[in-house]
Amino acid sequence: xxxGISCYATLGGSGAVATELGKALAxxxxxxxxxxxxxxxxxxxFHENIYIHEVETASYPVLRSxxxxxxxxxxxxxxxxxxxxxxxxxxxxxxxxxxxxxAREMLGADHPLRIVTTLHGTDITxxxxxxxxxxVIRLGIERSHAVTAVSQSLIDQTNxxxxxxxxxxxxxxxxxxxxxxxxxxxxxxxxxxxxxQHILLHMSNFRAVKRVDxxxxxxxxxxxxxxxxxxxxxxxxxxxxxxxxxxxWAMNDxxxxxxxxxxxxxxxxxxxxxxxxxxxxxxxxxxLEAMACGVPVIGSTAGGIPEVVxxxxxxLLTPVGDTAQMAADALSLLTDSVRYQAFSAAARExxxxxxxxxxxxxxxxxxxxxxxxxxxxxx
Ligand code: GMT
Numbered sequence: 001x002x003x004g005i006s007c008y009a010t011l012g013g014s015g016a017v018a019t020e021l022g023k024a025l026a027x028x029x030x031x032x033x034x035x036x037x038x039x040x041x042x043x044x045x046f047h048e049n050i051y052i053h054e055v056e057t058a059s060y061p062v063l064r065s066x067x068x069x070x071x072x073x074x075x076x077x078x079x080x081x082x083x084x085x086x087x088x089x090x091x092x093x094x095x096x097x098x099x100x101x102x103a104r105e106m107l108g109a110d111h112p113l114r115i116v117t118t119l120h121g122t123d124i125t126x127x128x129x130x131x132x133x134x135x136v137i138r139l140g141i142e143r144s145h146a147v148t149a150v151s152q153s154l155i156d157q158t159n160x161x162x163x164x165x166x167x168x169x170x171x172x173x174x175x176x177x178x179x180x181x182x183x184x185x186x187x188x189x190x191x192x193x194x195x196x197q198h199i200l201l202h203m204s205n206f207r208a209v210k211r212v213d214x215x216x217x218x219x220x221x222x223x224x225x226x227x228x229x230x231x232x233x234x235x236x237x238x239x240x241x242x243x244x245x246x247x248x249w250a251m252n253d254x255x256x257x258x259x260x261x262x263x264x265x266x267x268x269x270x271x272x273x274x275x276x277x278x279x280x281x282x283x284x285x286x287x288l289e290a291m292a293c294g295v296p297v298i299g300s301t302a303g304g305i306p307e308v309v310x311x312x313x314x315x316l317l318t319p320v321g322d323t324a325q326m327a328a329d330a331l332s333l334l335t336d337s338v339r340y341q342a343f344s345a346a347a348r349e350x351x352x353x354x355x356x357x358x359x360x361x362x363x364x365x366x367x368x369x370x371x372x373x374x375x376x377x378x379x
Contacts, residue, residue: 001031001367001368001371002030002031002084002085002086003022003025003030003031003032003033003087003088003367004032004033004076004079004080004085004087004088004089005018005021005032005034005035005036005089006034006035006072006076006089006090006091006096006099006100007019007040007090007091007092008091008092009034009036009037009038009039009041010039010040012205013120013121013173013283013285013286014118014120014121015040015041015042015091016042016285017118017120017150017173017285018040018089018091019040019043020042020176020356021089021363022034022043022050023042023043023047023050024357024360025360025364026047026049027047027049028360028364029049030049031049031051031083032049032050032051033052033053033083033085034050034051034053035053035055035072035076035079035088036052036053036054037054037055037068037072038054039052040052041262051083055068055071055072055075056071057071069095069098069099070102072096073099073100073103076088076099076100076103077102077103077104077107080103080107080111080113081107081111085113086113086114086367086371087113087114087115087116087367087370088104088113088114088116089115089117089118089363090115090117090118090144091117092119092123093117093119093123093124093137093140094123094127094133094136094137096117096140097115097143098140100115100117100144101115101140101144104143112371114145114367114370114375115145115146116145116146116148116363116366116370117144117146117147117148118147118148118149118150118171119147119149119150119154119282120149120154121150121154121281121283121303122209123137124137124149124158124161124282125154125303126209126280128161128162134161137162141158141162141164142162142164142165145370145379146166146169146370146378146379147164147168147169148170148171148363148366149168149169149282150170150171150173150282150304151172151282151283151303151304151307151308152170152304152307153282153303153304154283154303154304155168155170165378167378169366171359171362171363172283173283173359174288174354174355174356174358174360175285175288175289175292175351175354175355176356177292177352177355177356179265180265180268180289180292180293181269181292181294182269182293182294182344182348183265183266183293184269185266185269185270188266189270192229192231192256193229196227197229197254198222198227198228198229198272199228199230199231199270199271199273200218200228200229200271200272200273200274201231201268201270201273201274201290202230202232202233202274202275202276203233203234203268203286204233204234204236204278204286205236206234206236206237206239206242207236207237207238208237209281210236210277210279211277211278211279211300211320211321212238212239212241213238213241213242213245214277214321214323215230215232215242216230216242216245216246216249217323217327218326218327218330219251219254219255219275221327221328222331222334223251223254225331226331226334229255229256230254230255231256231258231267231270231271232256232257232258233258233259233260233261233267234259234260234261235260239257243257264289265293268289268290268293268295269293269294271290271293271295272295272333272334272340273295273297273298273330274287274290274296274298274315275298275326276297276298276299276300276305277299277320277321277323278299278300278302278303278305279300280302280303281300281302281303281304281305282303282304283305283307283308284297284303284304284305284308284309287299287305288351288354290347291308291314291315291347291350291351292347292351293348294345294347294348295347296314296315296333296340296344296346296347297314297315297317297347298316298326298329298330299316299317299318299326300317300319300321300326301319301320302320305317308350308354309350310346310350313343313350314343314346314347314350315343315347316329316330316332316333
């Protein structure tokens with residue numbers, strides 16, 4: 001099939017999922033066209049069957065803002081028409097689902113293009129709480145030919161807000177089990193933790209929903225009992241606040257701010273535990289990636305995290321904000337190597353249920369069903 005993909009290419013889990021999906025589809029022989037505002041950050045080297053169409057927007061003095069979303073819609077229509085796309089799969093409701101709807105309108109009724117929208121998280125759990133945006137998001141959802149979401153939790157929240165006409169299809173996120181696998185690196189480990197300290201890691205876009213304060217609080221409590229290092233990976237609005245706090249709490253020697261990193265699998269493999277105390281988390285891709293590397297998760301029970309991490313088996317989950325319990329949970333694993341090994345092995349086993357091959361087949365089957373069905377029927 002000929003498949004267009006639009007996503008936030010340069011940032012975040014939704015972009016990572018969309019890019020990995022595009023690569024996997026191309027490897028299966030589909031022709032994949034990324035319609036994006038930057039080269040997808042997980043694309044890597046040249047792939048046969050993948051084409052990139054970058055959206056460029058000219059600014060114009062009369063316009064108060066750069067008309068990026070309109071240019072994106074026009075680009076979607078242009079690529080769909082020029083390459084005869086069968087499917088346009090957009091990730092995140094705003095602006096992508098709405099731009100896809102506009103593109104569909106531009107193409108006219110005769111073009112066979114079908115739109116698939118995947119909801120990833122804060123498009124529903126945060127943005128759709130705004131009454132004005134909610135109506136725009138509703139339009140994007142209603143005018144898609146199929147809507148998927150990355151967890152049951154996100155489906156439930158979407159149903160509550162929108163009561164969509166067609167059922168939303170659950171397709172969990174996935175992980176490449178070859179790339180993400182336990183790979184101990186004693187040399188790196190000695191560099192990061194020369195005195196044999198435990199290594200805790202948090203990776204995110206440092207937004208308020210990630211509760212980075214809680215990450216630091218958990219770490220502080222752990223470090224009072226057992227020598228430990230904390231690796232912070234990623235960037236975002238709460239990063240400076242975190243730096244100040246680390247400084248105020250005199251933890252500079254034990255907290256490493258690594259910023260944005262490419263070698264995510266290698267970094268995750270270095271950690272003993274992943275900390276994910278989020279307030280909202282529709283899925284928690286980083287939890288899955290850590291688990292694939294054999295790293296158990298200490299986190300909250302928010303959103304879809306319990307669909308990924310089995311509490312008491314591959315990680316320990318606690319209601320949002322209970323950092324004392326999260327620290328106690330972390331210590332309960334770090335100080336009992338037999339229990340830790342059991343959790344680590346279970347984490348890897350659990351991750352195998354979310355393999356790229358299985359989930360890509362689920363998306364493929366949605367595309368096929370869509371192409372075969374009447375436009376007004378649900379998939
Ligand atoms: O919705 C967001 O917050 C952004 C999005 C992203 O691009 O990182 O994250 C969401 O999508 C990921 C991929 O499906 C999920 O793993 C994250 O849990 C989800 N983030 C939230 O729900 C906060």
